[in-house]
Each structure stands twice: as C-alpha cells, then as structure tokens.
Amino acid sequence: MLRNYFKIAFRNLWRHRVFSFINIMGLTVGMTACFLIFLYVRFELSYDSFHPKADRIYRVVADIKTxxxxxxxxxxxxxxxxxxxxxxxxxxxxxxxxxxxxxxxxxxxxxxxxxxxxxxxxxxxxxxxxxxxxxxxxxxxxxxxxxxxxxxxxxxxxxxxxxxxxxxxxxxxxxxxxxxxxxxxxxxxxxxxxxxxxxxxxxxxxxxxxxxxxxxxxxxxxxxxxxxxxxxxxxxxxxxxxxxxxxxxxxxxxMYPTLFLEQLKDVYLRSDRESSKGNLMNVYIFSIIAIFILVIACINFINLTTARASERAKEVGIRKVAGAIKAQLARQFIGESLVICLIAFLLTIGLTALLLPSFNELAGKIVSQGILENGQLLLPVFGAAIVIGLLAGIYPAFVLSSFKPIEVLKGRFATGSRGGLLRKTLVISQFAISTALIIGTIIVYSQMRYMRNQQLGFNKDQVMVVDTEREKNSGAFVQAISRLPNVKATSLSASVPGGGHAGAYSEIENIKGDLQIANLDLYFVDFDYIPLYNIQMAAGRPFSREYKTDSNQAIILNEAAVKILGYPSPEQAIGKRFKQWGREGKIIGVMKDFHYHSLQQPIKPLTMRMEWDRFGLVSVKVNPSNIKNTIAAIEKQFKTIIPNRPFSYYFLDEFFDRQYRAEERFGKLFLNFAILAIFISCLGLLGLASYSTIQRTREIGIRKVMGASVSNIINLLSKEFLKLVIISFFIAVPVAWYFMHKWLADFAYRTPISWWIFVTAGIMALLIAIITISFQAFRAAVANPVKSLRTE
Known part of the structure; x- marks a missing residue:
C-alpha cells in the first residue's frame, strides 16, 4: 500500500510538472532562507560558548561614577x-x-x-x-x-x-x-x-x-x-x-567604581559596553524573519495545493466509488505532501551549499565553512521538512478527501465558504508579512543613507593616515612629505575621528569657579590638526605656533564638555583653569561639536591638547589627482626615514565608514530575505488566483459571450485580491513600526519613520500583487469562452 502511495504521488507530480516545480521551488526557497538564517543566528549565539569552562568564566566591568x-x-x-x-x-x-x-x-x-x-x-x-x-x-x-x-x-x-x-x-x-x-x-x-x-x-x-x-x-x-x-x-x-x-x-x-560580572557567553550580544560588537535585536529580527518565511512557504504550499483541488476532484470521486475511504485518501495526499517536502529538503541542502560562500561574504563573517561542517544540523532541517509536509498537507488532504463522489462526478466541486475564508486569511497573512518586510527594508536603507549624509562637523575627504607607531623619526617624515607637490597639509596626532582615543582624569574650572572633576575623552594633536580637518571653532582660537605656552599649558574643549561645566555659552569658558595628567594651564578655545564616533553614539565631551611623545598617526591632506603617484612618493619617504617598520596607511573616509559596515550588512541581508519572502508570497497569491479562476470558469465564459472585454474580466478577477492586499497593509503597518522603532533605538542619531515610508511600501505591495494576479487573470480573460463553458 505504501509503495502504491508513493508511486501515485510521483506519477501525479510528473504529470503536472509546472505546478510541481512552482510548489517545490516555493518550499525550497523558503527552507533554504530559513536554514541560512538558522546558521547565522546559531553562529551569533555561539560566541565563546566553545570554551570547556565557559559557564564559569566571567568578565569584570565597571561603572565609574564621577x-x-x-x-x-x-x-x-x-x-x-x-x-x-x-x-x-x-x-x-x-x-x-x-x-x-x-x-x-x-x-x-x-x-x-x-x-x-x-x-x-x-x-x-x-x-x-x-x-x-x-x-x-x-x-x-x-x-x-x-x-x-x-x-x-x-x-x-x-x-x-x-x-x-x-x-x-x-x-x-x-x-x-x-x-x-x-x-x-x-x-x-x-x-x-x-x-x-x-x-x-x-x-x-x-x-x-x-x-x-x-x-x-x-x-x-x-x-x-x-x-x-x-x-x-x-x-x-x-x-x-x-x-x-x-x-x-x-x-x-x-571617582567611585562599581564592579559587575558578565558571563562570558553573554558578553557579545547582551553586554551594554561599547566593546560588544553583536546586536541582539538583529538576531531577534532575523529569527522572526526566518519564522515568517517558513510560514509563508507553508501558506504558499497550502494555497497552491488547494488551488488544484478541482483538478483532483474527479479522481477522488472515482476512488471513493471504487471503495476508498476518507482516511486512505488523506494518507495518499499527505504522502504526496511529504514527497514534495522531501524533494524540497534535498534541493535545500544543495542550494544552501551553493549559496553559503556568498552568504558568508554578505554576513561579513564565516558563519559556516560548509553544509557538512556540522552534520548534526541536517537532522533538524530534515525534521522540519517532515513537519512542514505533515502540517502543510493536513488541510489540503482534508479538503480533497472530503469531496462527495456524486457531486464531484457531476462537476460540482466547490469547497465551501470556510475553505475560501481560510485561503483569503492565509494570503492576507502572507502579504502582511511581506509588506512589513518592505517597510523594514526601506527604514533600514533610510537610516544608512541618513548616517552617510549627516554632517559630521569635520572634513574627512582626501585625508590619508599613515601609522608610524610613535617612531622617533615621525617628525622628520612629516617634514619630508610636506614638501611633496600633491600634499596639501600634514598633521601629527595620537587619534583621528573614528579611531581610538585616550580617557583622561581631568579637573576643569566650572561656572562656579571650582575645579570640577570629570573623565573626558582626550585627543593629542599638533598645531596643524584643527585646520587640516577643518574643525570649526565656537569660541577662542585653535593651537598656534605664535604662543609658546600652547604646547604644554593650553587645552581646547568641545561644546559638549563646556555644557557639563555649566557655562551658558562657549565664550565664558575661555581662560578658565584646567589640570589633566600632570599638565596645568588654561582653556584657549572651544570647538564646535563634531562626530568623532559613529552616529550610533552621542557626541561626548572631548578635550584636545599637545603631548609630543604620544604622536603616532600622520594625517596627510592630498590632492585627489594622481593619487597613485602621491602614495608611492609618501611610501618612498617612509621607507627611507623609518626603514624598520612596514608602510601602513588608510584613507580616513573609508576608515570612518567601516563603523557602518555591520549595519550595511544587516541591510543587505534584510533586503535579500525580504525579496525571498515576497517571491514566495507571490507564488501563494498566484495559487489563489488560479484557484479562483478555475472556480469561476463558467462565469467568465458567460460574461465573455455576453460581451465582456479582456479588461473587464481582469478587473473582475483582480478586485477581490487587491482588497486582501489592502487589508494586509493595515495589519503590517503597526507591526513593522514597532519592530523598526526598537531597531532604531540603538542609534543616537536616527532617521524619523515618516508616513511616506508606509505609503511607498503599500504601493509596492499593491503593484507586486497586481503584476502577479494579472498574469493569471489575463490568461483567463483571453481564453476561448466555448472551452470555458464546455468544462462545465
């Protein structure tokens, strides 16, 4: 009996090759996307869990109250x-x-x-x-x-x-x-x-x-x-x-520290420290997307299978007349469902192996070396395929096995209002998920564009940074390259925007005249740093060679530092006293706030002063023309003056942009999985359109005989589905807003969630639905009405 079930299943799949291909492809794409996300989430959750003593290892961190x-x-x-x-x-x-x-x-x-x-x-x-x-x-x-x-x-x-x-x-x-x-x-x-x-x-x-x-x-x-x-x-x-x-x-x-213990396995994703590079919200979002895609694939399977119920109706009638009972028919159709899912499982393994290198590149890390790297992972995927086959096959099997033989043999094979309501609900669910993903994708890319276009408060273009690692000949190197024809300006420092900085215990005179204690970020810079980066002054002046005391008795603050000292305006801070790391002197200037970190972090209080023995980075403002020859000339001077160290450089705009790579990768992953979800949803909508068209074959034929045009028929068949898409839009909007609002909360500077985002997503979903439906509707509209009436 079991052999007969599988024999009939394969014969039926081969007879309807196009339908089978669409059905299997939908499941394969859904399961592949879900498996890739599973690998990514598993990898993110596995950080430092491989240590045998991981449960007993804790990191000590400190909150320092000043x-x-x-x-x-x-x-x-x-x-x-x-x-x-x-x-x-x-x-x-x-x-x-x-x-x-x-x-x-x-x-x-x-x-x-x-x-x-x-x-x-x-x-x-x-x-x-x-x-x-x-x-x-x-x-x-x-x-x-x-x-x-x-x-x-x-x-x-x-x-x-x-x-x-x-x-x-x-x-x-x-x-x-x-x-x-x-x-x-x-x-x-x-x-x-x-x-x-x-x-x-x-x-x-x-x-x-x-x-x-x-x-x-x-x-x-x-x-x-x-x-x-x-x-x-x-x-x-x-x-x-x-x-x-x-x-x-x-x-x-x-300064009063409080010590906390963080379990090692929690540090990457759950620590609130800057060093933790993971993003737990991203893991949650991708996990939800994986579930959504799998649900969409199952819905798609159900809709495509029930859409073909009419074609199987007479088969069911003949089988029942021949003595088949409802349970046998249900097992037959569930068996067919399992066969489809097992084929999809095998294709999923092959497609995952094919896509894994590209997925690793897209994720920016080696999520998995190969599909067989951890063979035990294939078991849950196989189990998922079986479960999907059972769950997704139960409803179609129930529908098909419930047909009454006399009615179906006479051609009356309607599945009832409950079945129609369920199918519509499933399509609404599919497009609600797809529309939410479209909204999420637009918001992610809007945030990326917002960060890239935000005014940073300094000029990072055409700035080449050479790392000398505080070599003694750094000064001589700077003097040598300053004479090169395409070098506009040079500067020595210990930090550049987007890079590291020192934290300094500081005492600075506040508005009350007291020396206020604070731990402030500190950049060690030379005379040329502020003009090279075009950092604007809010009050006072930058460092100048005309003042001998600037090299050891002067400090410059940013506006954020002035605010914590209580001064209403930057001008009032000029001339005030400071003590910092053994240095004493006066504030000579206040610079306007600039983003020396990424836009994920707020601008913090920053100080700048000189400390010549700490300079290791050479900033070089270069002419954009003939960059290759300029780099070669700078490298030649480096190897001549600092021969024991390898020449190392980067351009600041590229270096600064690295801070956003994690978000860019998230955006690309989000976009790709959104496209897959939409693709599978379209297959589901195509299935329902096909089902509805078959149900209304006689009606379409009569309308055409009575003079209905092709556009009339397309409008008739499309109107109902577009209503479903509109309903799905109103469900998707609050869900997408909630999750993307939580995602944006990680950014100190973020784009607003504007109304146009939802309108754009709604229009896109509507257009996608119209294109999908029109394909099937057009086929029905141009069909010969005589053939349509003859099917009845």
Missing amino acids: PTEVLKSNGPAWAVGPHVQLDFPEVEAFTRVHFDNLLFRKGDIKFNEEGVVWADSAFFNIFGFRLLKGDARTALMQPFTVVLSETAAKKYFGKADPMGQTILITSDGLPATVTGVMQDMPENTLIKSQVVLSMSTITLKWAQGLDDQWGDYGPYSFLLLKPGTNAIALQKKFPAFLEKWNGKEMNKIQ
Whole structure:
C-alpha cells in the first residue's frame, strides 16, 4: 500500500510538472532562507560558548561614577584582577587581556600585527584555546614570552619549528621567546588574535607597580570561578573590596567604581559596553524573519495545493466509488505532501551549499565553512521538512478527501465558504508579512543613507593616515612629505575621528569657579590638526605656533564638555583653569561639536591638547589627482626615514565608514530575505488566483459571450485580491513600526519613520500583487469562452 502511495504521488507530480516545480521551488526557497538564517543566528549565539569552562568564566566591568556622569568601562582597574584572586577563595584564576598593535620582525620578515593580545599566565588555563605545542600552565609565565597561532608561526618561521626561537617585538627590536603554538582562534570569539604575549612583560619590565594601579582602567579582566560559586553573591562583595583597597583614593579623586560580572557567553550580544560588537535585536529580527518565511512557504504550499483541488476532484470521486475511504485518501495526499517536502529538503541542502560562500561574504563573517561542517544540523532541517509536509498537507488532504463522489462526478466541486475564508486569511497573512518586510527594508536603507549624509562637523575627504607607531623619526617624515607637490597639509596626532582615543582624569574650572572633576575623552594633536580637518571653532582660537605656552599649558574643549561645566555659552569658558595628567594651564578655545564616533553614539565631551611623545598617526591632506603617484612618493619617504617598520596607511573616509559596515550588512541581508519572502508570497497569491479562476470558469465564459472585454474580466478577477492586499497593509503597518522603532533605538542619531515610508511600501505591495494576479487573470480573460463553458 505504501509503495502504491508513493508511486501515485510521483506519477501525479510528473504529470503536472509546472505546478510541481512552482510548489517545490516555493518550499525550497523558503527552507533554504530559513536554514541560512538558522546558521547565522546559531553562529551569533555561539560566541565563546566553545570554551570547556565557559559557564564559569566571567568578565569584570565597571561603572565609574564621577561628579558629572557615569562612565561604562569595558574593564576594571589594572589592580582588580590580582587582588580579587587574593581576597576571594571563590576565584580559581584570573587573566587580564589587553589589545595592542605591535611591530614583529624575524629576519627580513616584518609585520605590524593588529589585535595583539597581552595576557596573564592563566590565559590558556581559563580559555579553551588549544595549544598544539607548549605547556598551557607556563607558556605565558615569564616576561618576553610569546605564543603564536599556526598561521603566524608559518608566516614568521615557515616550516621550521618555532619553539624556543626568538622573534623581535616593538620598534626597539626587543627579543621575545616563542613558548607555544596555538590552533588558530575561531571566528566566534571576542578574543581573536594571532599572537599572545605575556602580561608580565608589561607589569614586571615596562610598568612596574601596574598590578597595584587602581586609577587606570585599561584591560579586560576575566575571572574563572570555582564550581558552584554564585556570581551574584560574589558581585555583592565587591563594594567592600574596593573600599578596602582604594577607599581613600576614590574619595580624593571623587571617582567611585562599581564592579559587575558578565558571563562570558553573554558578553557579545547582551553586554551594554561599547566593546560588544553583536546586536541582539538583529538576531531577534532575523529569527522572526526566518519564522515568517517558513510560514509563508507553508501558506504558499497550502494555497497552491488547494488551488488544484478541482483538478483532483474527479479522481477522488472515482476512488471513493471504487471503495476508498476518507482516511486512505488523506494518507495518499499527505504522502504526496511529504514527497514534495522531501524533494524540497534535498534541493535545500544543495542550494544552501551553493549559496553559503556568498552568504558568508554578505554576513561579513564565516558563519559556516560548509553544509557538512556540522552534520548534526541536517537532522533538524530534515525534521522540519517532515513537519512542514505533515502540517502543510493536513488541510489540503482534508479538503480533497472530503469531496462527495456524486457531486464531484457531476462537476460540482466547490469547497465551501470556510475553505475560501481560510485561503483569503492565509494570503492576507502572507502579504502582511511581506509588506512589513518592505517597510523594514526601506527604514533600514533610510537610516544608512541618513548616517552617510549627516554632517559630521569635520572634513574627512582626501585625508590619508599613515601609522608610524610613535617612531622617533615621525617628525622628520612629516617634514619630508610636506614638501611633496600633491600634499596639501600634514598633521601629527595620537587619534583621528573614528579611531581610538585616550580617557583622561581631568579637573576643569566650572561656572562656579571650582575645579570640577570629570573623565573626558582626550585627543593629542599638533598645531596643524584643527585646520587640516577643518574643525570649526565656537569660541577662542585653535593651537598656534605664535604662543609658546600652547604646547604644554593650553587645552581646547568641545561644546559638549563646556555644557557639563555649566557655562551658558562657549565664550565664558575661555581662560578658565584646567589640570589633566600632570599638565596645568588654561582653556584657549572651544570647538564646535563634531562626530568623532559613529552616529550610533552621542557626541561626548572631548578635550584636545599637545603631548609630543604620544604622536603616532600622520594625517596627510592630498590632492585627489594622481593619487597613485602621491602614495608611492609618501611610501618612498617612509621607507627611507623609518626603514624598520612596514608602510601602513588608510584613507580616513573609508576608515570612518567601516563603523557602518555591520549595519550595511544587516541591510543587505534584510533586503535579500525580504525579496525571498515576497517571491514566495507571490507564488501563494498566484495559487489563489488560479484557484479562483478555475472556480469561476463558467462565469467568465458567460460574461465573455455576453460581451465582456479582456479588461473587464481582469478587473473582475483582480478586485477581490487587491482588497486582501489592502487589508494586509493595515495589519503590517503597526507591526513593522514597532519592530523598526526598537531597531532604531540603538542609534543616537536616527532617521524619523515618516508616513511616506508606509505609503511607498503599500504601493509596492499593491503593484507586486497586481503584476502577479494579472498574469493569471489575463490568461483567463483571453481564453476561448466555448472551452470555458464546455468544462462545465
């Protein structure tokens, strides 16, 4: 019997090849989109969950309360890690992780390694990064020891064994011994690096006493808690701990930190710190889209199957006359549904494997190396195909098996008002989802355009930034390239807009005449920085070589800093006193606020002053003509003056725009999945149009005989469906507004959700529906009425 079911199912699919292709394609596209989203969501949720001790690893973060604000730090003071392990038996181990960019050399091979990690000796005991060579307990114990990834080891040592060999670090060429080789870190970790250096190099050799430093908030700090430790209970003990070790200093500088524990697995998506690069809202949105697409695919399947019910009616009648019972017919049609879903499953696997490289590129990360990378993932997809086959096949099977043999053999095969209402409801649901996705896509791209077109308050065009890593000859390099014909201006600094900055404990005279304590962002710049970037002054003046005191006794604030000091106007802040990092002097100018971060963050209080030994970035304003030759000339000067370092540069506009790449990728993914959802919805609408046309075959024939034109017939058949699309629009608008309003909340500066967005989406949905319906309606309108009447 089962063999007979499948035999009939395949025969029926082959007889109606076009219908079968559309039906299978709808399911395949829906399941493929859902599977790709599943891979993406699974990857995003998997960050740092691969560590064997992940459940016991916590990151320590700090909220620092000052007289003016509360600062959210990615890590506590340098001293917290070592002292926490001393004071709390609940802590099994600690490690600090500090990211850096360093020059590495081995013979003639030299690279400026970005994202180098400095870590304490327990690093490899806490985390699950696998050492291929070396001892995890001792690899980072001694100063000037380094662990290389497989890739880095091959880069510097080729096929030779790197263990025990020496590699030179920093521009001073300090020797570091290779004590380990680790497997390349996976993509889904916050601590991704090719090189890990011993933290004791810093704390014992370069900055002795750093382990007792309570005022400098620098590295990430991770704790491995002993099994059974209650993290919340431990966190409650931290205030007394800080008071014990740093109470007097906190009261003196009026900066009061509060320590919190974040479980490692939650850091990427759920932390409110700037360092967390994931977006939980995006994960939620894509999960909802995946469910929507799968629902649309199932609805499409039901509509297409019931649209063909009339063609199967006589078959059902004959089978019932021959003795088939309702249960047998239902099993037959559910079996056909399962066959379609299993074929769609096989096609889904092949299509996913084909699209995965492009999807990885679109997502901006290696979500999965291949479809068989994790074979266990295929099982839930197979299960989903079976469930879809059962759920989507139950209603069509029930409808088809319920036909009365006498009526269907006479040609009366209407399925009743309930069936029609269900089909209309399903189409409304499909287009409500599709319209909501259209609205979401328009809003995402409107926000991207808004951020790109927003006035930033400085000029980033044709600015080339060369990283000298604070080489001693940086000044000579600047003087040399300043004489090049296509170089308009140059400047030395420690920061550029869109890049990093220092945070400085500051005391600045406020409107009451008191020295107000604040932790302010700080840019170290030279005399030419403000004019090169065309930063506008709100009051006072920029740095000038005409004033000798500007190099060590002057500071410039932005308008946001002036506001927290209580001054009604920028002019009132000029000449006021300041103390910052051992420097004292006066405010000489107030610059207008400019976006030195992305538009996702509000403009924060910023200060600028000079500190010549901290300059490492050279900003070069170049003539846009003959850029290639200009870069070559600058590189030649660099290699002549700074020969021990590789030439590294970028253009600021491209660098600044990198901050929006995550949102751009989100927008592209959103657009692609919206298009797929609309495509599947159109197939569903086509199915319902086909069903309705068949039901009204006789009516259409009579109307044509009575003189109805083609346009009359198209209007007759389209009017009902357009009503459904309009209803779906009114359902989609509030749903889309709610979710996109939540998404936009992550941006400090965001585009308004204007009425035209909803109108545009409604018109687009209506046009898509009209085009889809018109295809089937036109076929019915131009059909021979004699044939139409003969079918009855």
